[in-house]
Amino acid sequence: MRIGILTSGGDCPGLNAVIRGAVLKSSRFPGNEFVGFKYGWRGVVNADLMHLDRQTVRGLSKQGGTILGSSRTNPFEGPCGGPENISRVLKENRIDAILAVGGEGTLTAARRLAEAGLPVVGVPKTIDNDLAATDYSFGFNTAVEIATEAVDRIRTTAESHQRCIVVEVMGRNAGWIALHAGMAAGAHAILIPEQPRSIAQICEWVNSVRHRGRAPVIVVAEGFVLEGMTEAHSHKGLDAFERPRLGGIADILAPMIEAHTGIESRATTLGFAQRGGVPSAYDRVLATRLGMAAVDLVVQEQWGSMVALRGTKIVSVSIEEATHKPKLVPVQRYEEAAFLFG
Amino acid sequence: MRIGILTSGGDCPGLNAVIRGAVLKSSRFPGNEFVGFKYGWRGVVNADLMHLDRQTVRGLSKQGGTILGSSRTNPFEGPCGGPENISRVLKENRIDAILAVGGEGTLTAARRLAEAGLPVVGVPKTIDNDLAATDYSFGFNTAVEIATEAVDRIRTTAESHQRCIVVEVMGRNAGWIALHAGMAAGAHAILIPEQPRSIAQICEWVNSVRHRGRAPVIVVAEGFVLEGMTEAHSHKGLDAFERPRLGGIADILAPMIEAHTGIESRATTLGFAQRGGVPSAYDRVLATRLGMAAVDLVVQEQWGSMVALRGTKIVSVSIEEATHKPKLVPVQRYEEAAFLFG
Amino acid sequence: MRIGILTSGGDCPGLNAVIRGAVLKSSRFPGNEFVGFKYGWRGVVNADLMHLDRQTVRGLSKQGGTILGSSRTNPFEGPCGGPENISRVLKENRIDAILAVGGEGTLTAARRLAEAGLPVVGVPKTIDNDLAATDYSFGFNTAVEIATEAVDRIRTTAESHQRCIVVEVMGRNAGWIALHAGMAAGAHAILIPEQPRSIAQICEWVNSVRHRGRAPVIVVAEGFVLEGMTEAHSHKGLDAFERPRLGGIADILAPMIEAHTGIESRATTLGFAQRGGVPSAYDRVLATRLGMAAVDLVVQEQWGSMVALRGTKIVSVSIEEATHKPKLVPVQRYEEAAFLFG
Amino acid sequence: MRIGILTSGGDCPGLNAVIRGAVLKSSRFPGNEFVGFKYGWRGVVNADLMHLDRQTVRGLSKQGGTILGSSRTNPFEGPCGGPENISRVLKENRIDAILAVGGEGTLTAARRLAEAGLPVVGVPKTIDNDLAATDYSFGFNTAVEIATEAVDRIRTTAESHQRCIVVEVMGRNAGWIALHAGMAAGAHAILIPEQPRSIAQICEWVNSVRHRGRAPVIVVAEGFVLEGMTEAHSHKGLDAFERPRLGGIADILAPMIEAHTGIESRATTLGFAQRGGVPSAYDRVLATRLGMAAVDLVVQEQWGSMVALRGTKIVSVSIEEATHKPKLVPVQRYEEAAFLFG
The missing domain is CATH 3.40.50.460 (Phosphofructokinase domain)
Structure with missing residues (x-):
């Protein structure tokens, strides 16, 4: 199996740890191969790829930023060509699945691509921690x-x-x-x-x-x-x-x-x-686990799903669930904090 | 209501944040008063108290250690006098409830005291994170x-x-x-x-x-x-x-x-x-929330209960649940990590 | 001897370490006493004092800010009354010397007061490191x-x-x-x-x-x-x-x-x-040494002098030397750095 | 000119910054080339080299350890062959100068090689700060x-x-x-x-x-x-x-x-x-400046010399001066600290 990974949107500590977790997990399955799309969806629509292996991801868990680069390109906007173009790129480059790491926009695009029949799974990324369906997102x-x-x-x-x-x-x-x-x-x-x-x-x-x-x-x-x-x-x-x-x-x-x-x-x-620099140990562990679990989603062909944290467990949820509305601070949590004010 | 708090066992970043959270929360209920028992259960059995108010806990959330001091005294051992003596101390000092912050030993003592009819609630403390019933404990x-x-x-x-x-x-x-x-x-x-x-x-x-x-x-x-x-x-x-x-x-x-x-x-x-020094932001938030929630347990007279983290929520559980066996690393978590070894 | 200390101007990590160093050094000389003027020169002109002893300065070396508070009051401006008023305040409060911690403005005021016959010594403070006569200033x-x-x-x-x-x-x-x-x-x-x-x-x-x-x-x-x-x-x-x-x-x-x-x-x-928060170990050591050495200047009645760092030594220099022109980055140092540019 | 650099002895934060400083400074002189000897003197006696250029040293100033590796090999001991062998290695690899980064042992060896006519300069390295002739050494x-x-x-x-x-x-x-x-x-x-x-x-x-x-x-x-x-x-x-x-x-x-x-x-x-990990900003600046200045020593053919910090300046001193006796804590400095004891 040949998996392609992309990181999209604003910088977030832990992106590299997700990449490393996914690559190392995948390398345990014989026959698996990993490539990175450069600068988010832009690398997908332009077929701008880099090879990823054990050696490439060495020492990445504590490194800030993303070795793949990022952009705010949306595959459904402008001259990106949408699902048809992406489908063609995957075929031409013999890529069997896309692992998309990004926020609400990227995950929504991933869901729409999956609905169009493309093999896409997601890893939620939001420094603001405002995606539903996950207790915490890495970087936060x-x-x-x-x-x-x-x-x-x-x-x-x-x-x-x-x-x-x-x-x-x-x-x-x-x-x-x-x-x-x-x-x-x-x-x-x-x-x-x-x-x-x-x-x-x-x-x-x-x-x-x-x-x-x-x-x-x-x-x-x-x-x-x-x-x-x-x-x-x-x-x-x-x-x-x-x-x-x-x-x-x-x-x-x-x-x-x-x-x-x-x-x-x-x-x-x-x-x-x-939003930059060395991730905390907490975020390294969370991001690594999410990256590893996302490979499981690929292996299980759970297209349109993403990984999420619930309590201490990494679970699989539909991207739909995570994106239909943002996770805001509930009034009880604000009132709890407000007890300490003034 | 007059509440007494104690911190027991090994040092753990966040103890002072628990104390501050409890005192500040309590100070919002008119008529409430707070005292600290010095050096854990030793302060209870010896009636060694200090007054705690808004001023005393100023700036404590980021301070390591415990202003109350700690010890490994067990109220059921040696010349401590057990429930009878503690009951007498509470009465003589007009203390209506004990808020015990400690590990397995302290929580077990708290449960036994509650069973003997004493007004005791718990806050779990273990730097090793090995108490069941809570996803994470502060300090870890x-x-x-x-x-x-x-x-x-x-x-x-x-x-x-x-x-x-x-x-x-x-x-x-x-x-x-x-x-x-x-x-x-x-x-x-x-x-x-x-x-x-x-x-x-x-x-x-x-x-x-x-x-x-x-x-x-x-x-x-x-x-x-x-x-x-x-x-x-x-x-x-x-x-x-x-x-x-x-x-x-x-x-x-x-x-x-x-x-x-x-x-x-x-x-x-x-x-x-x-195990010492300034707690991380994560532990300050967790410890503060636990301290605040423990005051709710006291107000609700949930003797024999303790506060715990489940996902992102602070909940109430019976101390029994937390102490009947330690929370060990499950084999799946070890195998997950082992994927990255060698 | 009764010494009064003041901290003036912008916040700077190490101010509290200077205070602690001076108080602890002084406490070794029997008969010495220490007071703090609150909020810089404002505390001098208003005789706003606080007692300082071993207990007051406990744990201060690692604490940011200044327990005395600071202000930008200039004793020669406005209704401060200049040397005459200050002389009166010292007499009325039986203060034998002023130890002024501050930047160019404060040191210039200290020099002018010394020239007017008042017992004043200085400790240089500039987060920008732009005072001549000292290799480095604390906080930088x-x-x-x-x-x-x-x-x-x-x-x-x-x-x-x-x-x-x-x-x-x-x-x-x-x-x-x-x-x-x-x-x-x-x-x-x-x-x-x-x-x-x-x-x-x-x-x-x-x-x-x-x-x-x-x-x-x-x-x-x-x-x-x-x-x-x-x-x-x-x-x-x-x-x-x-x-x-x-x-x-x-x-x-x-x-x-x-x-x-x-x-x-x-x-x-x-x-x-x-410019706030816990000072680095380097600044704690430097500030402590400067505070201690400033007490020596007082004991030696070197009015109009200040302490400074030369190499690894704390020396005494005339305030004149430190304030007659700022210490700018020499062109060689800029060119050295510029080798690494572009 | 072709310069070879080696790092020897115990790990010390700033070694990589020295290497980067030297390589970047040298790259400004047209015709200069840089190689690294791997694992200290062992790389010299075995002609174990790696090419160093602008790209190789990218991002190194904040990286702990040494990309060249280190060892405790002494070129005058065992089967190393002494000056003759080293002279032969330099000739065979067209290396015009050795820049040796190390402690007392390495600097003494560098001095003896220089006395034997080899083109060697030194950069002092001691985490304990116990080399004479320099106010501070990087890593300390x-x-x-x-x-x-x-x-x-x-x-x-x-x-x-x-x-x-x-x-x-x-x-x-x-x-x-x-x-x-x-x-x-x-x-x-x-x-x-x-x-x-x-x-x-x-x-x-x-x-x-x-x-x-x-x-x-x-x-x-x-x-x-x-x-x-x-x-x-x-x-x-x-x-x-x-x-x-x-x-x-x-x-x-x-x-x-x-x-x-x-x-x-x-x-x-x-x-x-x-002794490992990311160097402080202070050590990065000091190590970078020392590495750059060492290249000047090479260009000036000051064999047997080393760079050192005096006040805020980087100077050149004879290695002899730095190694003839260790820099111990003077009694005055200890007594100064002891004022704060007890």
């Missing part, structure tokens, strides 16, 4: 650890200057990173897309913290919207990569807080360092 | 991250000198730390208590790695036994604290491997640094 | 390590997407952080205030890197100016705290590079996380 | 940071259990790592080879710490000897690699302290993780 743990360490550092500066600092973390539609990093770092408020709040409420928290003699630290997800703030102002819906450099939500909130409370306030945005 | 994630980083470092030395290095990690009865750190760091063999292996098998792995031009790195749990090795030689069953300084299993394996393969081999034992 | 090493780790992480994302990423680090007038972090992380170009470069030169480097198949990573100090760019556009001269949120130099460079080279380019600014 | 900073982080972690466990913990770090003849890590982590005693102390003195420190309500943490260099303890018992003089597994000095001290003070005491040895 690393992002939370990095964000937490940054907030830990920033807090001492807030205290030294008796300032309020607003820290913006990733999370366009779902606030998981803010929720976890905020709880871990003991933030005095956590603001997430799922829970619009008014500036009055935020300032009440800030004042209460200051009243206890402390310097308020707020963790805000990039997709948070103030109650009453239109999406146009919040930049929600814009890709982090495409977002104009007007500054993010933290840059909007800090001066508002300062104006309302009289407390000096500053903003800082954590940026790309959250 | 931190230990795995530390061990993985150490193995990452040690690997470059193995490669530079073309040596085999055997790294001993914690895990007396269960190999979870070795399994996860070994997978994360790409170890060439993982040896755990649940899976005795012969020196011949180990050397086969070592030789196969060397044959591919690499320097073998082996991760071994302290409780691993060679097939045919008696427990007396393996030190299994001795407490890590009490274990005589004869050297651990890594010190036994390295010279055996060198003798059998002719490959220079060295041993290193990671030691106490695995 | 930590900032470089944090920036380097961030660039390491960001690089994998640049490679995965074949993008150019411009990373902005601290350094308003001197490019030391950019120079060191850029060299350590293997940046393809380093841009510093001391060395204006044209956009044409920068794009030549970027194209050359791309030509070798790599994703260009550029480290730029916040104070860098393009050749021909007026200061008004570069924001140079504005305080990092006061700088309007127009975006920094990285936000200016990235779109220019993309426009000139056609290579997708992104900007990221590391922000406050560079 | 990384080792101190790792040791400090470990002691930070271990301290919380000591406090939780009210135990004394003795942490053994590297340092056979010189106590630099113990001195720096001990100061950084706030150890209650630092024990180094240069300063024998009696068990009575150590226990006085331990008791004084305990008396203040704290858990004593002692940092001891592996080469420390108790006053009156013969070298045979202290294992001093044995190579860390060859040292029998009787346990180190920490394993000797802990039970003695417990016996004398009645305070529960434990030992832990940090081991190989101190």
